[in-house]
Every structure is written in C-alpha cells, then in structure tokens.
Amino acid sequence: MKLKDIEIKIMSDEAYGDHLDKLFEDTRDGKIAGKQKIKIVARTPEDVAKILTNERIRLLQMIREKNPESISELAHLLDRSQSNVSNDVKYLEGIGLLELEVKNDPIMHKKPVVNYDAVRITVDLIS
Numbered sequence: 538m539k540l541k542d543i544e545i546k547i548m549s550d551e552a553y554g555d556h557l558d559k560l561f562e563d564t565r566d567g568k569i570a571g572k573q574k575i576k577i578v579a580r581t582p583e584d585v586a587k588i589l590t591n592e593r594i595r596l597l598q599m600i601r602e603k604n605p606e607s608i609s610e611l612a613h614l615l616d617r618s619q620s621n622v623s624n625d626v627k628y629l630e631g632i633g634l635l636e637l638e639v640k641n642d643p644i645m646h647k648k649p650v651v652n653y654d655a656v657r658i659t660v661d662l663i664s
Contacts, residue, residue: 541634541653544576545585545660553578577632585660588632592617593625597634600651607646 548556556578579585596615605611612622626649629635634656640646 538655539653541656543634543656543658545579545588545658546576547579547582547585547660550580553580589658593629596622596625597629597651597656600635600649601654606640606648608649609646611649 546556577588579588592615596611599605599611599614603611603614605614608623608626609619611626612619615622626635626637630637634651636650636652637647638650640648
C-alpha cells in the first residue's frame with residue numbers, strides 16, 4: 538500500500554509565529570531544498586476538520602478509484618457543481634494532496650491525479 542505522510546500541527550498564534558520565523562530562516566540559509574514532507578498547520582482542532590472535509594475525502598477517493606480525465610468528469614461522478622469541485626481540487630493541490638496533469642488536447646484539460654492509496658496523519662499531542 539502506498540501511503541502519503543502528512544503532518545498536521547495545531548499551533549497557538551505564538552507558536553505559529555515562531556514556526557514561520559524558523560521556516561524563513563531555514564529557507565534563507567538554504568536548509569530547505571527539494572521536496573519536503575507535507576506539513577499542514579492548523580490553529581484549532583476544528584480547523585483540521587475544515588481542511589479534510591467529508592466532501593474532500595470523497596473527492597480524493599473518487600479520483601483514486603475512477604481516474605477521471607478532467608475536473609468536469611470528476612464533478613459529474615461526484616454529482617457536485619464543477620465550480621465547487623474545482624475549488625476543492627485547487628485547495629487540495631495547494632496542500633499537496635493531489636496533482637494536476639495538463640492533458641495535451643485542444644482544451645488543455647487538467648486531469649486530477651491521486652497516486653497513493655492512503656493518507657496517514659500525525660498530530661502531536663504535546664507541544
């Protein structure tokens with residue numbers, strides 16, 4: 538089974554500020570290169586549920602199972618509006634949970650791709 542490791546950290550405003558400072562410092566010093574493990578920062582436990590909603594999980598499952606050729610086909614499979622599906626796809630792409638392949642056709646469709654079987658989420662219980 539191919540897993541996608543994602544770390545979700547719940548941080549206070551102060552801890553989040555420290556996290557950003559360290560991230561900028563590491564970037565400036567060249568300590569961050571290449572692909573990094575995906576890390577999602579949330580402010581509250583409720584925010585975690587807003588990131589991975591039932592509809593977004595269903596969307597990822599549908600892409601993995603049915604391999605749609607476009608976002609419009611995915612919207613049809615999900616019986617959802619194309620604009621809502623497109624928004625979720627862009628969001629999930631932005632946080633690294635799916636990729637968009639540009640199809641070489643006259644319209645340049647974007648094909649959503651999920652190339653893993655499961656997501657493992659780690660949440661720190663101590664700060």
